[in-house]
Amino acid sequence: MAWTDERVDLLKKLWAEGLSASQIASKMGGVTRNAVIGKVHRLGLSGRATPAKPQRGRVNEGTRAATPRSFAPAPKTFEADDNEPEFLEPLVLDGGDMATVSTLNKNMCKWPVGDPTSEEFHFCGQSAQTGKPYCAYHAHMAFQPSNTSRKDRPRPQQRILAHRKAG
């Protein structure tokens, strides 16, 4: 099974979607998770999940300690998103018909809103993008690099809570 352009594109898509290497390998078929991971690395897509691992060294590193691999300069340059989707009004209907875990549909945004332990906890519920668990707005946020301080970015929870009806 060779890595055709379509294969690579699908791989990158699934990887960006958040699927695990084994899941991608299973979906695509003909490849193992090792192959997927290897390809992901060669594509330079690595760097997702298991962040608590600054560097990795094999036990046998002593044999080739004289070959210090140059660290990747991490050319991941994220440009400022000026075309950021506008915040959509949360799906809050009269009577409290909010998007709860039980009312979530496949095409509904599954972005958590509020405290999971709180009664007012619900999900965004906006029309999610096809193939994505979140709406345009939250899908955009979900893909933001965690390294950058997103504190300046308004938290959806705060805004949504403010929209809740008083009674």
Add this chain to the structure above:
DNA sequence: CCCTGATTCGC
């Protein structure tokens, strides 16, 4: 023991 990704190395 299951899962995950990361890295190395022979092909």
Add this chain to the structure above:
DNA sequence: GCGAATCAGG
């Protein structure tokens, strides 16, 4: 470039 083997963490 490819991927199994292996490593390391959860």
